[in-house]
Amino acid sequence: MTDRLRSIETIIESRRGEHGSLLSILEDVQRSSDHNYLKAEELACVARLLQVPLAQVYSVATFYAFFNLTPQGEHVITVCRGTACHTRGSKPLLDRVLSLLGIKFDRDGSATTEDYAFTVATVACFGQCALAPVIAIDGFIHSKVSEDQLTELVRSLQQGGEA
Template sequence: MSSTAIMKNRVPSLDEIIEARKGKAGALLGILEDAQGLEEHRYLSEDTLRRIALGTGTPLSTVYSVATFYSFFNLAPQGKHSIVVCRGTACHTRGSLELLETALARLGIDGFREDECNSITSLDAFASVRTVACFGQCALAPVVEVDGTLHSRVTVGKLASLISKLGKGGDK
């Protein structure tokens, strides 16, 4: 069965995703991306990584290396909403640390250590806050992505407004 045929009919299982893609160029990246999309909380569990390694005949260490190299992949359950703050040089010099602190405070998230990890999820799983090294939009710094939409020249006030529009405790 082709991957196109699978996608048209229904959500495929992990085994079907692996079967449809394995052996093709770029298969591992595509399988990881699709596998993450299957999971309600958009992450790759250890069990999923093991099944992908087994199903593709790829060493688990390789699968794990790819999953940890790309910031797109999450190895822990993610919140309903996603806020990604760019912490590259251009954004940093234009106030991205204050934006990061604003996001964490507004979402009631304590204990984020930027030097130890790049993401954290609120205890109520309402949102995850993540940092990235650069969005490639440095001329528009500081840049923040909220639920997949990039926002440029973000101020503390604008970010606070964006977060309140998420409707903490309810739907958008």
């Protein structure tokens, strides 16, 4: 058994008997992963050890937006693509950040740099439409963002600063 599977077994043991433990177990498994995501073999391991159908594990892992099925970067930049943000320039913002980082979206609609420093994703609406265009960097909202401001924020993160 690998160290990783042993650590998943420990997580499951620590939550055994808890009501609704599957959600908490998946949170713990993701939190303890290298790049904040759930691997297919880890989901299979959770299903096997909990003796629940794999489909049930996947239904939880895919229902909640905070679960990731692909490796995530250290910094996550989320660009709103809702109508209000679109009309105020969110597409050029998205194009700019992808271009700055030299990445393209993959099939799951996100992109991560090879060094796992950055992930870029989109969201349908942050619920902050009056402040469009809106982006989030590592969970912090930035409103009325211009392409130049976005460039500065990304450059700052690339140099080890904060956004």
